[in-house]
Amino acid sequence: MKIYFAPLEGITGYIFRNAYSGIYGHVDKFFTPFISPSEKAPMTSRERRDVSPGNNTGINLVPQILSNSADCFIKAAKELQEMGYKEVNLNLGCPSGTVCAKGKGAGFLPETLALQRFLDDIYVWSEIENMKISVKTRLGYFNPDEFYDLMDIFNGFPLSELIVHPRIRSDFYKGEPRKEYYVYALEHSKCPLVYNGNIFTRKDYDKLSGAFGGSPDTIMLGRGLIADPSLADKLKGFTSETDPGQFSKLHDAVYHGYQEVMSPDINVLYKMRELWSYWQTLSLFDGKERDIKKLMKAKKYAEYEDITYRILQD
Template sequence: MRFYFAPLEGITRYIFRNAYEKYYGGIDKYFAPFISPTDNCFLTPKNIRELCPEHNQGINLVPQILTNNSVAFIGAAKELSDMGYKELNLNLGCPSGTVCAKKKGAGFLTEWYEMEQLFDSIYEWADSNNMKISVKTRLGRYAPEEFYDILEIYNRYPISELIIHPRIEKDYYKGRPRMEFYEYAVEHSKNPIVYNGNLFSVEQIRDYELKYLAGRGENELTEITETNSLSEKEKIMANYSFSVTDTVMLGRGLLYNPELLEQYNMESNRNGKINNVKVDSVHEFQDFNFKRFWNFHDEIYHNYQEIMSPDKNVLFHMKELWTYWKELYPDDERAIKNILKSKNYGEYEASIGIIRQV
C-alpha cells in the first residue's frame, strides 16, 4: 500500500510536515493545504514560504490549488513549475460555506460547463508544460447522484489521480463516507483513483485493502482472509485491473494516531497473514511510543515559536492539534481541557506537564 498525507488547512503546514517526516515518515506524498491564487496575485509571500523547496527538503510535496479560474490556476502553476513542482492538485472538495458560495471547492461541482472550460485550459497547459494535475473531489454539492455526471466529465481529461472523498458538501466531515458512490467510481473511472475518508485504524485500512484491492465481493472475502498469505493475495490482485490504485489518502487518522502507518506495516508483516489484525481502535495505545510523540510535539511547538508571535497564534495552532491528540490521552480529560483553555505559554506548559510522562 502507498499512503498520502491529506491536506489539512492550518495543520499540515511545513513545520508540521517536517516534524512528521522526521519522527514518523512512511508517507509517499504530502498534499499541501490549498492556496487560493487570484487573477492578479498568483502566489503570496506566505504561499511561497510554505511551498519553497528549502522548507520542504526530502518531502514529496504536491501543492494544492483552490480556484475556478484558469488564469489564476495557470499563473500559479507556472510559478510552482519554476519552483520545481511536477504535480499539482486541484481542490474540488472544500465544503466551507464561504468557499462554496464563490463556486470554488465543492461549490464548483454543480458548474459543469465552467468545469469543462477550466479543465480544457489547464490540461492543455499541463500537456505542453510537462505537469501532472490530480483532482481531489467530493461526490457533489447537493446530492451524491451528481457524481454520475461529474465522473463523466472527469473521464474526458487526463487526471493523473482522482482522489475521492465520498461525501457531499453538506456532509462536511461527518457521518459515514458514501461507499456505494465510491464503488461507482471504482467501476467507471477511466483515471486512476485514490480513496480518502475515515481511515482511522489499522483495521479500517485493512478492510479497505481487502475489499477494493483484492477485487472480490463480500462473500469471497472471508475465504481469502482465512486461506491466503500476502503473496497469494498479491497474485489474486494482479489479475484485476480496476481503476482503483493501491494508494489511500489519510488525514485525521494520522493526527489521532501518528503511529498508524507503522502499526499497519507491523500488522501486515506479522506472519504474512492478511487477517492478522489486532489493533482495531484509535484508543489502543499499549505500545505507543510517548517519548517520540513528545519529541515530535516539542519540535512543532518550538518551531512555531520561531516563526509566529505572540503566544496566541502559536497556542491556537497547538490547540488545534490537541483536538486530535487528546485521543492519545483518553483518561486525562481534565488536563486536556486545561490545555485547550490555556492563554499563554506558561499555562500551556503547566497543562502539558501534567500528562507528559517522559
C-alpha cells in the same frame, strides 16, 4: 500500499510537515493546504512561504490549488513549476460556505459545463508543460448521483490521480462516507484512484477492503493521521503501538517550530490547542482528560509547558 497525508488548512503547513516527516517515515506524499490564486497574484506571501522548496526539504510535496479560473490556476501552477514542482492538485472538494459561494471547491462541481472548459484549458497547458495535475473531489454538491456525470467528465482528461472523498458538500466531514460510490469509481475511472475519508484505525482500513473487494492501493489520511501520528506506520505494519517517545518528539518539534515563527504566546498556543483537540482521543492520554482541558486553556508558555510535560513524561 501507498499512504498520502491529506491537506488540512491551518494544521498541515510546513511547520507540521517538517516536524512529522522528520520523525515518522512512512507517508508517500504530502499535499499543501489550498493556495487560492487571485487575478492580482498567483499566491500570497504566506502561501509562497508554505510551498517554498527551502521550507520543504526532503518532503515529497504536491501543492494544491483552489480556483475556478483556468487563467489563475495556470499562473499559480507556472510559479510552482518554476520552484521545481512536477505536479499540482486541483481542489474540487472544499465545502466551506465562502469558498462554495464563489463557485470554487465543491461549489464548482454542479457547474459541469464551466468545469469541463476549465479542465480543457488546464490540461492543454499541463500537456505542453509536462506538468501533472491530480484532482481531489467530492461526489457532488447537492446529490451523490452527480458523481456519475463527474466521472465521465474526469475520464475525458489525463488526470494523474483522482482522490475521491465520497461525501457531498452538505455532508461536510460528518457521517459515513458513501463507499458504494467509490466502488463505482473503481469500476469506471481511467486514472489511478486514491480513497479518502474516515480512516482512523486499522479496523477502519480493514473494513474498506471488505467494501471494495480488496484493499485500496492508495489511501489519503487526514484527521486520523493527525489524531494518531503513527497510524500510517501501523497500517503499513511497521508498528502496532503509538510510541510515547516518538509522540513527544513530534509535539516538541511542532511546538518549537511554531515558536520560531509566531508570537505572542497565545498564537502558538491556539495552534497547539487545535492539535490537542485531535490528540486528546489517543489512548496514551486515557485518564488525562482534565489536564488536557487545562492545557487547552493555557495563555502563557510556562503554564502550557508545566501541564504538557507532566502529561508527556508520565
